[in-house]
Amino acid sequence: MLKTVSHISIKSLRRFSSVSPSPLKHNLVEGLRTLVKSEQRNLRHGISLHHHMHSHLQSYSHDVFLANHLITMYAKCGNIVYARQVFEEMPERNVVSWTSLITGYAQAGNELEGFCLLSAMLAHCCPNEFALSSVLTSCWYEPGKQVHGLALKLGLHCSIYVANALISMYGRCRDVNAAYEAWTVFEDMEFKNLVTWNSMIAAFQCCNLGKQAVGVFMRMHSDGVGFDRATLLNICSSLYKSSDLVRDDVSKCCLQLHSLTVKSGFVTQTEVATSLVKIYSETLGDFSECYKLFMEMSQCRDIVAWTGIITAFAVYDPERAILLFGQLRREKLSPDWYTFSSVLKACAGLVTARHALTIHAQVIKGGFEADTVLNNSLIHAYAKCGSLDLCKRVFDDMDSRDVVSWNSMLKAYSLHGQVDSILPVFHQMDIKPDSATFIALLSACSHAGRVEEGMKIFISMFEKPETLPQLHHYACVIDMLGRAERFTEAEEVINQMPMEPDAVVWSALLGSCRKHGNTRLGKLAAEKLKELEPTNSLSYIQMSNIYSAEGSFNEANKSRKEMETWRVKKEPGLSWTEIGNKVHEFASGGHRRADREAIYKELERLIGRLKEMGYVPEMRSALQDIEEEEQKEEHLSHHSEKLALAFAVMEGRKSSDCGVNLIQIMKNIRICIDCHNFMKLASKLLGKEILVRDSNRFHHFKDSSCSCNDYW
Numbered sequence: 192m193l194k195t196v197s198h199i200s201i202k203s204l205r206r207f208s209s210v211s212p213s214p215l216k217h218n219l220v221e222g223l224r225t226l227v228k229s230e231q232r233n234l235r236h237g238i239s240l241h242h243h244m245h246s247h248l249q250s251y252s253h254d255v256f257l258a259n260h261l262i263t264m265y266a267k268c269g270n271i272v273y274a275r276q277v278f279e280e281m282p283e284r285n286v287v288s289w290t291s292l293i294t295g296y297a298q299a300g301n302e303l304e305g306f307c308l309l310s311a312m313l314a315h316c317c318p319n320e321f322a323l324s325s326v327l328t329s330c331w332y333e334p335g336k337q338v339h340g341l342a343l344k345l346g347l348h349c350s351i352y353v354a355n356a357l358i359s360m361y362g363r364c365r366d367v368n369a370a371y372e373a374w375t376v377f378e379d380m381e382f383k384n385l386v387t388w389n390s391m392i393a394a395f396q397c398c399n400l401g402k403q404a405v406g407v408f409m410r411m412h413s414d415g416v417g418f419d420r421a422t423l424l425n426i427c428s429s430l431y432k433s434s435d436l437v438r439d440d441v442s443k444c445c446l447q448l449h450s451l452t453v454k455s456g457f458v459t460q461t462e463v464a465t466s467l468v469k470i471y472s473e474t475l476g477d478f479s480e481c482y483k484l485f486m487e488m489s490q491c492r493d494i495v496a497w498t499g500i501i502t503a504f505a506v507y508d509p510e511r512a513i514l515l516f517g518q519l520r521r522e523k524l525s526p527d528w529y530t531f532s533s534v535l536k537a538c539a540g541l542v543t544a545r546h547a548l549t550i551h552a553q554v555i556k557g558g559f560e561a562d563t564v565l566n567n568s569l570i571h572a573y574a575k576c577g578s579l580d581l582c583k584r585v586f587d588d589m590d591s592r593d594v595v596s597w598n599s600m601l602k603a604y605s606l607h608g609q610v611d612s613i614l615p616v617f618h619q620m621d622i623k624p625d626s627a628t629f630i631a632l633l634s635a636c637s638h639a640g641r642v643e644e645g646m647k648i649f650i651s652m653f654e655k656p657e658t659l660p661q662l663h664h665y666a667c668v669i670d671m672l673g674r675a676e677r678f679t680e681a682e683e684v685i686n687q688m689p690m691e692p693d694a695v696v697w698s699a700l701l702g703s704c705r706k707h708g709n710t711r712l713g714k715l716a717a718e719k720l721k722e723l724e725p726t727n728s729l730s731y732i733q734m735s736n737i738y739s740a741e742g743s744f745n746e747a748n749k750s751r752k753e754m755e756t757w758r759v760k761k762e763p764g765l766s767w768t769e770i771g772n773k774v775h776e777f778a779s780g781g782h783r784r785a786d787r788e789a790i791y792k793e794l795e796r797l798i799g800r801l802k803e804m805g806y807v808p809e810m811r812s813a814l815q816d817i818e819e820e821e822q823k824e825e826h827l828s829h830h831s832e833k834l835a836l837a838f839a840v841m842e843g844r845k846s847s848d849c850g851v852n853l854i855q856i857m858k859n860i861r862i863c864i865d866c867h868n869f870m871k872l873a874s875k876l877l878g879k880e881i882l883v884r885d886s887n888r889f890h891h892f893k894d895s896s897c898s899c900n901d902y903w
Contacts, residue, residue: 223260234268241273259287266295286316294325302329309338320350327356332369335360348376355386362394370398388416392425401433405444423448423457427466431474438475445470449484458484461491465499472503494519498530505537510774512537513546531559535568542769542857542884544576551585567595574603577855577882577889594622601631607889608898610639626661633667638888640902642675666695673703674902678712694723705733713737728754728761766831766858770842777834786838791829794837798828801872809865827865832858832883836873851879858885867903871895 223240241261258281265274278284278292289312296305309326312318323342330338339357342348348357354376361373373394380387388411395404408426411418426448430441449467452458458467464484471481485492485500497519504512516534519526526534531554538547551569559565566589573581582603589596597620604613613635617628629652636645649668652658660668665688672681681700685692697720704713713734720730731754738747754761764779781787798806808827835856843851854877862870862885874881874892881892891898 220257220260223264234265234270237264237268238273240264253282255281255283255285255288259285259291262288262291262295266291266298269299271295271299271301284315286319286322289316290319290322290325293322297325297329300329302331302334305329306334306338317345318347320347320352323347324350324352324356327353327360330360332361332364332366335364348379349381351380351382351384351387354380355384355390358387358390358394362390362397365397365399367398367400370394370400370403374403383416385417385419385422389419389421389425392422392429396425396429396432399433399435401429401436402440404429404433405436405440418455420457420460420463423452423463424466427463427470430470431466441470441474442477445475458487459491461488461493461496464488464491465496468496468499468503472507476507478503478507492522494524494527494530497524498527498533501530501537502533505533506540509537509540513541516550526553526557528559528562528565531557531565532568535565535572538572539575541576542767542774542855544573544578544581545769545772547572547576547578548581561590563589563591563593563596567593567599570596570599570603574599574606575884577884579603579607579609592622594625594628597622598625598627598631601628601635605631605635605638605888607891608635608638608903610635610641610644614644624658626658626664629658629660630663630667633664633671637667637671637674638899638903640675640900642671642677645671662690662693662696665692666699669696670699670703673700674706676703676707678703678707678709682712692719694720694727697723698727698729701730701733705737708737708740710737710741710743725757726759728759731759732761762860764831764858764860766835766856768835768839768854768856770839771846775835775838777831777838779831779834780829781831781834784834787834789841790834790837793841794828794833797837797840797873797876798869800876801869804872804876806869806872809863809868830863830866832856832862832866833869836870836881840877853880853882855882856884858883861885861887862890867897867901871897 223237244257244261258277261277262274265271265277274292274295278288281288289308293305293308293312296302296308305326309318309322312322318341323338323345326338327335335357338360339348342350342353342357347353357376358373361369361376364370373391377383377387377391388407392404392407392411395401395407404426408418408422411422426444430436430444430448436444445467449458452463452467457463464487468481468484471477471484481503482500485496488496497515501512501515501519504515512534516526516530516537519530531550534550535547538544538550541547547569550572554560554562554565554569566585569585570582573579573585582600586592586596586600597616600616601613604610604616613632617624617632620628629648632648633645636642636648645668649660649664652660652664665684668684669681672678672684681703685696685700688696697716701713701716701720703709704716714737717730717734720727724730731750735747735750735754738744738750766777767774768777769775777784781790784790810827836854839854839856843854862883867890870881870883870890870892872895875895883890883892888903889898890903
């Protein structure tokens with residue numbers, strides 16, 4: 192009798208020849224069973240056993256019992272072709288023969304062959320519960336419905352295996368109606384096991400029915416049914432992905448789920464803890480709880496857990512994401528593709544390209560230098576950090592480019608306002624453009640005031656069904672026409688849209704109305720924006736500014752009061768600059784900084800010298816509720832980007848770092864007209880390039896001019 196498949200050798204096979212047929216058959220069957228049960232299913236050993244049968248048992252295919260084991264072995268080892276060959280050579284087959292091959296096709300993901308085989312089986316014998324459940328594991332809706340009908344006809348729908356498979360099949364369809372068909376199967380079941388409950392939760396989760404998934408879990412818990420890791424992961428996915436759950440519901444469920452995982456000990460399992468981290472960070476925005484949970488995972492933090500926490504902080508707190516990546520490296524863990532992708536996303540949120548360069552070196556060292564997706568991420572990170580040269584270098588060195596590669600390069604040029612570079616790159620594309628391609632092109636034309644070229648591109652999108660304009664494309668066109676003060680055309684485009692304009696479209700129009708003082712259209716855009724996003728401060732502030740600019744101060748005050756009534760808060764202006772490998776943050780007014788007095792003095796000196804060069808504060812950029820001109824000027828001088836520049840100049844003088852010809856500043860909202868004028872003159876005065884990245888684009892200030900040509 193064979194103990195392990197690895198012990199099967201040529202010598203042992205030869206010994207079978209001296210054994211009588213019955214013991215030989217027994218030993219071969221045991222060998223096949225052992226092979227199937229082993230973790231490493233070695234197909235080569237299985238073929239050796241098959242060859243031995245062929246040599247010593249010429250009529251083995253007539254032995255249904257032996258042939259069935261061969262089918263199972265080949266199917267389990269992943270060679271469905273050999274399994275089918277054995278099946279076809281059998282003169283007689285029983286239900287196990289058919290079921291074994293059907294199961295093999297299901298495991299191989301070959302839905303069509305499995306379904307056809309089941310259909311053929313009906314002419315020879317009646318399928319059992321295992322045959323139906325196997326077919327259902329790879330079936331989709333239409334064939335699945337037919338199998339469901341067959342199960343009802345044969346009375347096999349009562350089988351827990353068939354019922355569980357039906358629930359899973361309907362769930363995979365990702366259709367709400369299919370999910371409720373799964374629910375009907377679930378409710379009709381007299382006996383349910385843990386797989387049944389998990390399958391039902393997963394079905395609702397797949398169909399974006401989070402409330403129902405949570406409801407099943409609560410019922411399961413109240414009925415005293417135990418749960419496992421799969422249950423928790425499905426519920427976490429429901430809380431994270433479902434759009435039918437409001438934030439308060441998610442928060443309540445997440446806390447209860449967290450408590451349950453702690454009590455049950457499942458919180459120590461990496462996948463469960465990582466799923467909770469994802470809910471806390473991406474759905475609830477509770478980064479302190481998210482970080483706390485991660486720190487409690489000290490005994491089970493693998494690369495998946497580290498990647499999860501880095502992903503969580505990549506946008507919210509990029510600096511912390513970089514620090515976590517450094518800690519991961521110190522713990523001797525090797526970053527994988529996902530880790531690098533997440534940390535590069537964090538690099539894109541930093542002021543300079545210093546960290547992106549470091550990560551780039553590690554990507555190369557890790558053997559990922561040819562990876563298209565990571566190279567795309569590098570282009571994006573370098574573009575966001577202000578280094579177009581590095582973007583181009585990565586792009587040019589790529590052996591293979593996909594549509595995202597081209598789009599990333601186009602977006603980089605668009606972000607930096609280089610429309611003369613973006614169009615030649617577009618014409619060089621050797622791959623079909625997609626929706627994102629046209630967004631990059633239209634944005635570039637909008638930023639550069641190239642309306643005619645932009646409209647030609649927009650009109651060309653109607654030529655093919657796959658490039659028909661979507662909401663974002665319309666928003667770009669409205670922004671482009673509005674910036675050029677072509678409001679009649681902008682209104683026509685909005686009226687002709689095949690879909691309802693969204694908040695982005697109305698925001699674009701409102702911004703242009705603020706720039707050009709179009710009160711009538713601005714009021715319409717503001718009202719529409721309030722309907723769609725009542726807590727967005729933009730509509731209230733922009734209308735207040737429009738009214739103030741035309742002297743309607745009562746209306747401006749009403750808009751501000753309305754904002755207070757609805758408790759809408761304006762996003763505070765923040766800026767960052769990096770000095771000596773350290774990022775410094777500045778808020779408007781500088782009240783958060785202990786060194787604000789020194790920064791104020793430096794800024795006063797700078798403003799004094801700039802006034803000698805012709806700088807005049809643009810009072811329209813000051814808060815409209817400030818009455819005195821001196822107060823308005825003081826408010827303007829304390830905008831966050833000016834404080835950041837003054838600090839950079841002050842620190843540069845301290846360190847005698849006069850050789851650095853670039854000052855980089857990042858701002859969370861759009862730069863105002865006054866700060867734009869200020870930076871232009873400051874670049875001339877200081878003899879340096881000042882690179883400001885605001886929420887919309889980059890401004891390269893040099894020698895009293897800006898890359899945007901004052902069109903932004």
